[in-house]
Amino acid sequence: MRTMEKINGEIRNDSKTTDNSTSVTADILNPFVHRLELDTTYDKLKTAFLTVALLPFRLAAITALVIMAWLLACLGLRGLTEDDLRRAPLTGWRRRKIIPWLCFLGRLTYQAGGMRIVVRGKQASRNEAPILVVAPHSTFIDGGIVYVTGFPSIIVRRESGLNPFIGKLINFTQPVYVWREDPNSRQNTIKEIIERATSKEDWPQVMIFPEGTCTNRSCLITFKSGAFYPGVPIQPVCIKYPNKLDTVTWTWEGPGALKLLWLTLTQLNSSCEIEFLPVYKPSEAEKSDPKLYANNVRRLMARALQIPVSDYTYDDCRIISKAHQLNLKHVSTIIEAHKLRYKLGLLQANTEENLVNGRSERLNEIVDLHKFSQILRLDEKDSATKQLFHIHDWNRCGKVDLEEYIFTVLVIAKASSVEEMIRLAFELCVPTGSDSVDAKALRRILFLSLHLQPEESDRIFRDSLTIETNKVKLDDLIEVLGKRTEFAHLFATNSDESRKKSI
Known part of the structure; x- marks a missing residue:
């Protein structure tokens, strides 16, 4: 296998060639559209049957496991304020006992829903890569990677953390909150990411979906630069859903969340592949130019996924x-x-x-x-x-x-x-x-x-x-x-x- 340094060098050297050779057709791929229909009589009958015979049991199992995880998170957060969570990383029994159990229950929840998670490659330690960059982001089901990676800190809207139920689980990751009503939110978020990634304390890794929104996985859209401002090594992580019927993709133009959840839970089984790529160490040029750093990592991940890149952005x-x-x-x-x-x-x-x-x-x-x-x-x-x-x-x-x-x-x-x-x-x-x-x-x-x-x-x-x-x-x-x-x-x-x- 080629070393990451060699791959990095190839990307830096051929970036101009890649850009020049990109066709107009590739540029205008629409990653925000997903069509999902049960076309065959067999699929319709199977879905109807499993809705009655399987869905209620899966929902009951998922509900029970999520409640157990919530109770465990409540126990782990007992006695801690939000300031405590932002000031220092969790230690002691909260980290050694609660987090492994939360990860176990989370993975078990996915299995109860018929989702098999396959992991390839090896996750780097925080010392090797303080930041995990995950793409493509295509569904709310991507959240399962949190349980695979040991509860890293996530970037999330402040409103999500205020939810009395799911907010407990979110808060246990010690997230970096985005305050949407704050005009300086972007700068403050970047500042906190830099502080976490460069801190000498034993913070969890920071996990970021750099696309900033969900796509249909047909290409990698423009990466936002937040993950790349610290200039530290990152580990790219690729997600795939190699299923015959794509019941997970949640885009701006396509089925809603409830329909996707229903169709996913009425499949006999589904699978999610998570691949940890080798740690990417930035060059001096990339450390001083987060956009260059982001673009090079995006090209690397696109090659691993065998899909094109596109200049679409979250603002689109x-x-x-x-x-x-x-x-x-x-x-x-x-x-x-x-x-x-x-x-x-x-x-x-x-x-x-x-x-x-x-x-x-x-x-x-x-x-x-x-x-x-x-x-x-x-x-x-x-x-x-x-x-x-x-x-x-x-x-x-x-x-x-x-x-x-x-x-x-x-x-x-x-x-x-x-x-x-x-x-x-x-x-x-x-x-x-x-x-x-x-x-x-x-x-x-x-x-x-x-x-x-x-x-x-x-x-x-x-x-x-x-x-x-x-x-x-x-x-x-x-x-x-x-x-x-x-x-x-x-x-x-x-x-x-x-x-x-x-x-």
Whole structure:
């Protein structure tokens, strides 16, 4: 087997080659979509039977084991305050007795659910690698690695630790808490990770999922740099779920947690493979550049997993969440378009917004690739330009609705509610800046913003009509839509959602 030093050297030397050879197709893999359906009659009948014959017993066993673990954690935390947990590592019977028992019960819980955990490689000690970097992160079931690795400290939201039940188990790992309401949360979290990783005290290893969100394991998205700021050796840890039916992947666009849990617990057996790679020792360049360090570790892990890397980030998830919130069509392509626009310089230059602001007439054209490239001032022969065009060619006819393309771009950049979407559609479809439109223009506005058909748009036009002008004013339209039963929930939901922080 090649040594880690040799692998490190290869990665550092060939990073430029790897980047240059990455295809546009690889760049726009969508790791946030997971499709899960029981396609065969056999799978449906088996799931139905096991739901009755097996699921209740597994749930009972899991519940009993989790309660036992919770009671054990309560015992171990007795007499300790939160400040005690943050000030010094656990010692004595709490560490020598309670932690091994918690790990045993945790692994037993997974076995009770039919999940077999297979471990490959050897976990390094804290002295060898103070930080464990785990990827890909694809499911809440990944939490099982905590029991395999001896209860390392995890990075977790403060709200999770306040949970009266699961919070006890979380607190026993002596986690590094992320305080989301604190504007300095990121800096404070990094500071605490550095202190833990470089401390002379016998703290647990720190375990971090550097992707920061769940993906479908089709690629490794951009690693956040928090694990790499300390500049200490880390141990990469890879997770795989080599099951015929993927019932565990929990992404932004796919089955919910309860459905995944149900389908996982109604499989006769499932497996999770955890592979400890050799310790990665950073070079001097990597110690001074956490992003370089993170990228090199990511490439190493991608090779071990035999999957590509992708420039998606945790923040891209917020765009997907926003697209769902606003009920936009073709959600799965929005991130792809966002990445391609960044690559082509459209994002930085605000090209589409400037087109709207500087136009003298409407942009309601159906354009081919040549015209599309010309309007956006792109190189028609550039593969990224072609990709951007083709993913908006919904009907595969070699044509793109320019107005619809620009509207989607503006909504992702500027809208946070349905009302704001409608106002943007007005702005786009009424170049003169008028606050009222005729029936034809309203059809287009409501198609872009609410996907309404012409006949429904015409009914709304009649309800919103101003008799004196035979046109509809924007504010009247908003008022009418908000009062209609079929649309009122959209306005209320989006108003509430816009006030929440993105996950």
